[in-house]
Amino acid sequence: MGKKKINKQATKMVEAKAKKAKAKAELAPKVKLRLIGPKPLTTQPADPSSGETPDGSGLTLTPPPEVSAEALQAAVNSYLLTQGRAPPVDPSDSEESETEAYLKSKQQKQGIFSKGMDAEGEEEEELEEDELETEEDEPPHKKHKKVAADETEDEEGEDDDEESENETESETDAAFPLKLSVPFDGANTSLTVQSDLPFKDVRVKLANTMSLPPKDVHVGYRFSLQPRSTPWTHLSNNAHWMELVEAARTTKATTxxxxxxxxxxxxxxxAKGKGSAAAGKNAKKDKKDKKRVCCAVAHGVLLLIPPTQKRRDSDDDSAADSEIDGEKVKKKKSLPQWVVELERENACIEHGGHGCIKYTTGHAQLTKSDLSTWALFLQSGYASLTTPPPKLQAMPSFGYPGFSPYWMPPPFPAMTPASNTRRAEQLSSPPEPMEDNRLFPRITDWLGNLDKSESRGADGHNFLQFVFDFQRERYVRLLDLEHLSVQDLKELSPEMATGTASKLLAYAKADIKKIRKDEKRRMRQEAQHGARYT
Incomplete structure (x- = not known):
């Protein structure tokens, strides 16, 4: 719009100047010219010494002495116009010639040269000429009003351009789907989100995909079109998300x-877990190296003191201790370790250092079976190493003189074999069949029923949120939770509160006990009905 108006105004200016020159030529005094002879445009100008003046139009004129140069030029222009030829351009009017050259070049580029204008264009030019003539005749204050109106039109045109630019910008800012490759359980999962989604909603979607709480989602990103050596960029807040969206928009538009x-x-x-494991090994190595030599300064002398080796007693269980979450937890000893310790604590001099239980009536030597049984009790929590558990009946072993109690006694003398006519007694009850795991519900269903229960789910523990932790460790049935402790549940799911873990175990044990009780009642009823009808 703006360039078109400028071209029209420049055309109007040129035409107005031509009209003024024509009018000036008509008003100039009539001068009688003597034509020496026509010459083509390519001929050389006349000799200056002859007193003849070349006018650049192909004619050599001899002006009378009483005619001025301006009158002569006006007469030449009038003559040329009557002959249908364009008057020569005034060299002093450089601005006009430059304007005409500019318009001509613009018209040639745009393909709208004056020769190719249609009838509609000719009508517009006639209207513009009339407007110019009226503008010349109008008073100054009206001209100012028209100029102001033209400026208003130009501003409106600029506003239209700005609106079109804003529309283009709004198109570039439009939301678009963004495909994310999310890591989960050693592989990648595809997730598509909209680019105008807030980062907090994106984090929730990532947490659901990765089976993590939203606060534990710490990820970095890079584009699939970038080289594999490109470093990862943090994605932890809304500013990072906006940078990712803008970079993705630019990449998709230019790639x-x-x-x-x-x-x-x-x-x-x-990645941090892998790095911390390697760092932990290096830290242990450095710590071990640091313990080799200790330094001290006494009276200005540097002393190198080797570290003292702490003597470990076998009774001290610190060697078998470990730390879990900053708390010392004792590791269980194996059965052979307990057997060795029992033999050392109950060693008897009279029996060659073998283990014995000393009674008032004599000594009862501990067999390997006794030691193994006692070791099982110790491993299960029994505390004493010198007093046998109540179920271990170790009585004095007298045996045959001269034979060690650790060896089998000699056989009895040959006698008449005992009769085998006695019928073996049948057991009072059949052996108890193995427990069927299918009696107990799946943990997924059981946790959902806990949350739906009016009494158990009233406190808002939201037990179902920990189902992924149980599935990860392959806890499938309710029976699998029977022997777990609160500490085991907290290790299984670090996000689980202590109170929630305690409630969960209490409900699990109560339901397991009820299921077993109902199953025993059912089996007893089936046995009674079967005996009644047989």
């Missing part, structure tokens, strides 16, 4: 690759 574009994510917590 010419046929490769699929998506955002590759990396779980930084998993």
């Amino acid at each position: 010419q690759s046929k490769k699929e574009f998506f955002v590759e994510l990396k779980d930084l917590e998993a």
Whole structure:
């Protein structure tokens, strides 16, 4: 719009100047010219010494002495106009010639040269000429009003351009789907989100995909079109998300690759765990090296003191201790370790250092079976190493003189074999069949029923949120939770509160006990009905 108006105004200016020159030529005094002879435009100008003046139009004129140069030029212009030829251009009017050259070049480029204008264009030019004539005749204050109106039109045209630019910008800011490659359980899962989604909603979607709480989602990103050596960029807040969206929009608009574009994510917590394991090994090694030599300064002398080796007693269980979450937890000893300790604590001099229980009536030597049984009790929590458990009946072993109690006694003398006519007694009850796991519900269903229960789910523990932790460790049935402790549940799911773990175990044990009780009642009723009808 603006360039078109400028071209029209420049055309009007040129035409107005031509009209003024024509009018001036008509008003100039009539001068009688003597034509020496026509010459083509390519001829050389006349000799200055002859007193003849070349006018650049192909004619050599001899002006009378009483005619001025201006009158002569006006007469020449009038003559040329009557002959249908254009008057010569005044060299002093450089601005006009430059304007005409500019318009001519613009018209040639745009293909709208005056020779190719249609009838509609000719009508517009006639109207513009009339407007110019009226503008010349109008008073100054009206001209100012028209100029102001033209400026208003130009401003409206600029506003239209700005609106079109804003529309273009709004198109570039439009939301678009963004494909994310999310790591989960050693593989990647595809997730598509909209680019205008807030980061908090994106984090929730990532948490659901990765089976993590939203606060534990710590990821980095890079684009699939980037080289594999490109470092990862943090994605932890809304500013990072906006940078990712803008970079993705630019990449998708400018890329010419046929490769699929998506955002590759990396779980930084998993990478941190691997790095911390390696760092822990190095730290232990450095700590071991530091313990080799101790330094001290006494009276200005540097002393190198080797560290004292702490003597470990076998009774001290610190060697078998470990730390879990900053708390010392004793490791269970194996059965052979307990057997060795029992033999050492109950060693008897009279029996060659073998283990014995000393009674008032004599000594009862401990057999390997006794030691193994006692070791099982110790491993289960029995505390004493010198007093046998109540179920271990170790009586004095007298045996045959001269034979060690650790060896089998000699056989009895040959006698008449005992009669085998006695019928073996049948057991009073059949052996109890193995427990069927299918009696107990799946943990997924059981946790959902806990939350739906009016009494158990009233406190808002939300037990079902920990189902992924049980599935990860392959706890499938309710029976699998029978021997777990609160500490085991907290290790299984670090996000589980202590109160929630305690409630969960209490409900699990109560339901397991009830299921077994109902199953025994059912089996007893079936046995009674079967005996009644046989």
